[in-house]
Amino acid sequence: MELWFSERQSTGVRLQIKVDRSLYTAQSKYQRIDILQTQEFGKILVLDGTLMLTEKDEFIYHEMMVHVPMAVHPHVRKVLLIGAGDGGALSRLLLYPEIEHIDVVEIDKEVIEACRTYLPNLAQSFDDSRVHVEIADGLRFVRQKLDLYDLILVDSTDPFGPGEGLFTREFYGNCYNALKEDGILVNQHESPFYPQDAKEVRNIYKKTRPIFPINLLYQAHIPTYPSGHWLFGFFSKRYHPLEDLDEAGWKEKNIPTRYYNPSLHRGAFALPTYVLDLLHNEELEMEIDDDEDED
Amino acid sequence: MWHEYLMNQQKAPLYQALKKYRDNRIVPFDVPGHKQGRGNPELTKFLGKSCLGADMNSSKPLDNLIHPVSVIRDAQDLAADAFGADSAFFMVNGTSSSVQAMVMTVVGEGDEIIMPRNVHRSAINALILTGAKPIYVDPGQNEALGIPLAMPIAKVEEAITNHPNAKAVLVNNPTYYGVCGDLEKIVKIAHKAGMRVLVDEAHGTHFYFSEDLLPSAMEVGADMAAVSIHKTGGSLTQSSMLLLGKSMEGWDGYVRQIINLTQTTSASYLLMSSLDISRRNLALHGEAIYSEVIRLAQYAREEIKALDGFYAFGEELCDGDAFKYFDKTKLSIHTRSMGLSGIEVYDILRDDYGIQIEFGDLGNILAILSVGDTEANIERLIAALADIYRTRRGSPKGLLSNEYIAPTVVMSPKEAFFAPTISVPIEDSEGYVCSEFVMCYPPGIPILAPGELVTHDQLDYIRYAKEKGSSMSGTEDITLQNLNVLAP
Numbered sequence: 045m046e047l048w049f050s051e052r053q054s055t056g057v058r059l060q061i062k063v064d065r066s067l068y069t070a071q072s073k074y075q076r077i078d079i080l081q082t083q084e085f086g087k088i089l090v091l092d093g094t095l096m097l098t099e100k101d102e103f104i105y106h107e108m109m110v111h112v113p114m115a116v117h118p119h120v121r122k123v124l125l126i127g128a129g130d131g132g133a134l135s136r137l138l139l140y141p142e143i144e145h146i147d148v149v150e151i152d153k154e155v156i157e158a159c160r161t162y163l164p165n166l167a168q169s170f171d172d173s174r175v176h177v178e179i180a181d182g183l184r185f186v187r188q189k190l191d192l193y194d195l196i197l198v199d200s201t202d203p204f205g206p207g208e209g210l211f212t213r214e215f216y217g218n219c220y221n222a223l224k225e226d227g228i229l230v231n232q233h234e235s236p237f238y239p240q241d242a243k244e245v246r247n248i249y250k251k252t253r254p255i256f257p258i259n260l261l262y263q264a265h266i267p268t269y270p271s272g273h274w275l276f277g278f279f280s281k282r283y284h285p286l287e288d289l290d291e292a293g294w295k296e297k298n299i300p301t302r303y304y305n306p307s308l309h310r311g312a313f314a315l316p317t318y319v320l321d322l323l324h325n326e327e328l329e330m331e332i333d334d335d336e337d338e339d
Numbered sequence: 340m341w342h343e344y345l346m347n348q349q350k351a352p353l354y355q356a357l358k359k360y361r362d363n364r365i366v367p368f369d370v371p372g373h374k375q376g377r378g379n380p381e382l383t384k385f386l387g388k389s390c391l392g393a394d395m396n397s398s399k400p401l402d403n404l405i406h407p408v409s410v411i412r413d414a415q416d417l418a419a420d421a422f423g424a425d426s427a428f429f430m431v432n433g434t435s436s437s438v439q440a441m442v443m444t445v446v447g448e449g450d451e452i453i454m455p456r457n458v459h460r461s462a463i464n465a466l467i468l469t470g471a472k473p474i475y476v477d478p479g480q481n482e483a484l485g486i487p488l489a490m491p492i493a494k495v496e497e498a499i500t501n502h503p504n505a506k507a508v509l510v511n512n513p514t515y516y517g518v519c520g521d522l523e524k525i526v527k528i529a530h531k532a533g534m535r536v537l538v539d540e541a542h543g544t545h546f547y548f549s550e551d552l553l554p555s556a557m558e559v560g561a562d563m564a565a566v567s568i569h570k571t572g573g574s575l576t577q578s579s580m581l582l583l584g585k586s587m588e589g590w591d592g593y594v595r596q597i598i599n600l601t602q603t604t605s606a607s608y609l610l611m612s613s614l615d616i617s618r619r620n621l622a623l624h625g626e627a628i629y630s631e632v633i634r635l636a637q638y639a640r641e642e643i644k645a646l647d648g649f650y651a652f653g654e655e656l657c658d659g660d661a662f663k664y665f666d667k668t669k670l671s672i673h674t675r676s677m678g679l680s681g682i683e684v685y686d687i688l689r690d691d692y693g694i695q696i697e698f699g700d701l702g703n704i705l706a707i708l709s710v711g712d713t714e715a716n717i718e719r720l721i722a723a724l725a726d727i728y729r730t731r732r733g734s735p736k737g738l739l740s741n742e743y744i745a746p747t748v749v750m751s752p753k754e755a756f757f758a759p760t761i762s763v764p765i766e767d768s769e770g771y772v773c774s775e776f777v778m779c780y781p782p783g784i785p786i787l788a789p790g791e792l793v794t795h796d797q798l799d800y801i802r803y804a805k806e807k808g809s810s811m812s813g814t815e816d817i818t819l820q821n822l823n824v825l826a827p
Contacts, residue, residue, distance in 0.1 A: 183719065
């Protein structure tokens with residue numbers, strides 16, 4: 045018998061991964077949660093039919109989200125992590141002993157519980173004494189904070205569904221308030237490739253750019269995400285991601301990585317021309333075919 | 340509930356008839372010409388096959404709104420039962436047409452009708468159609484917030500005493516801001532004086548379906564009510580109902596004739612089925628739906644009060660008279676004290692945050708909460724307000740508050756509307772008698788109405804509202820540079 049997980053990545057494109065067996069399926073208040081055992085990618089976490097992470101390639105996404113700001117900001121003590129119920133970003137943050145306190149705000153308790161059971165390598169990070177988990181709406185949590193964090197990481201789902209509120213100007217405006225005067229915010233910034241996603245990239249960038257004086261995107265190659273080409277946003281009140289990169293200082297910390305290194309850090313901010321056009325050429329029009337493909 | 344249902348509210352006869360008709364695969368050689376969507380593929384793709392398929396024509400199995408004898412009649416009877424009315428009419432030309440039908444039923448040429456000045460344009464339009472003369476009651480206002488209230492009882496009594504021949508009293512229940520006066524008392528004193536009570540419940544559909552909300556027109560014995568099911572009840576835009584109270588028993592045939600004077604003879608089955616389905620939903624689940632809406636609104640009010648800069652007002656302002664009750668589903672927020680007019684916040688929310696609210700006036704905004712709202716969206720609104728305070732706050736100095744500008748009625752709206760007129764630049768119009776409307780939209784409440792003297796205060800208000808970005812409307816001149824006034 046053959047079982048395949050299939051995800052629609054664009055109107056006419058699907059990614060399929062061969063499944064050994066389903067480990068967990070639940071419908072929470074917010075979304076359907078699936079954890080599947082696959083041949084090629086190990087265990088995979090799927091929310092509402094969208095692939096969130098695989099054991100095989102999660103290191104790329106999480107290392108790029110965490111190490112880029114950590115190699116720039118000279119003294120991160122207090123971190124806010126929004127979304128990220130899988131523990132992947134958290135486990136990388138915990139590699140830095142100077143971090144004293146991490147608030148993790150996840151809206152869906154059941155994601156954390158499922159990951160604790162089925163993805164313990166990542167989710168055991170929730171047991172660290174520096175970690176404080178809050179089950180709450182990220183938007184609500186952050187608007188009550190003022191001048192508190194050195195670093196905010198927004199590890200959200202796509203902007204359609206429970207993560208929608210995390211792609212809004214009001215969210216980033218409130219994050220600005222929650223950051224200290226030299227704070228940095230990094231978000232997952234979607235893919236610039238397929239038109240529907242590209243439109244979101246442009247929308248998010250438009251909303252966040254006026255809020256932070258320093259706003260640059262960087263990229264990584266993530267095999268299982270739509271098109272494989274993924275962006276992150278680096279939004280900062282003071283530190284510049286390249287000028288303030290402390291290459292030697294970061295190397296001294298001896299953080300084990302498989303994707304990130306300071307040379308890649310520099311290169312990641314060099315964006316392809318089509319992405320620059322998407323961000324800066326207001327005239328560029330994007331035709332979006334809103335036809336749903338019929339199964 | 341304040342009354343028991345006597346009929347089986349599980350039924351939705353019009354909806355069921357439409358489905359049956361469609362399932363019978365009748366071949367259409369009648370209108371509409373798109374023939375269940377086949378003739379207009381692009382529209383069908385946009386709106387969906389089932390939508391176009393339900394866009395049908397009157398016929399025996401589907402009844403006819405202008406003379407209902409089967410499924411539309413049954414659907415209207417169920418609606419009357421659900422709303423505790425003697426009879427109910429499905430309206431497909433908006434609540435404006437419901438308001439007009441109410442007025443045209445009870446007043447005629449030269450008759451007087453008592454109403455607050457902050458009525459919707461549709462009520463004054465009805466006066467143009469009938470030739471009736473308005474007796475305006477100053478609704479009074481909350482000075483701190485600059486919001487108009489409902490009619491104080493003493494002023495209604497005074498108007499009734501001074502105009503004993505008036506035929507009716509028209510009441511907003513609630514006002515756009517969610518303010519309700521003492522409707523029960525108004526019904527008593529008006530009935531005692533032999534006057535009908537007409538209630539504009541454009542924003543009051545939900546009152547009928549929750550113990551936790553306010554007295555509705557039918558509950559307190561009013562004669563007629565115009566209820567905008569599409570506003571807070573979930574039906575399609577432009578669908579509405581006109582309700583007759585128990586005191587109007589036997590009037591339904593005459594009211595239908597009045598409605599048929601101006602209503603289309605090709606009533607949309609999309610609109611009518613949306614009324615039928617919404618009525619069923621509200622009758623069966625309204626209590627639960629609106630208790631959730633109230634919970635969300637209360638939550639939002641508390642959270643907004645905790646933010647710096649904004650004040651989401653509520654029941655604490657009730658004064659037992661012109662602000663007897665507050666509609667708890669309304670999220671009315673005062674903005675002026677943090678240095679922004681409501682109109683500005685309304686625009687900022689849409690342009691910068693992608694949030695569309697119902698309206699902004701000089702000092703307040705209003706968000707409408709109803710059957711379709713979610714916690715996540717409420718969070719967005721609250722967070723956006725917090726962010727606006729962070730980035731835009733200023734001083735309220737120099738910001739005007741709403742003021743009630745008492746109109747000077749020189750002649751009936753009809754006389755003025757049809758009189759010979761000249762067009763003058765609006766800044767030069769002071770001292771003339773206006774022959775058309777000037778409104779900020781929303782809320783669509785006239786600053787000037789036909790038959791009123793143009794005053795300095797009104798012109799100041801218009802200039803200021805324009806400057807703050809309010810959409811002005813109502814004049815023949817679409818640019819609002821010129822105003823039609825009576826030829827001297």
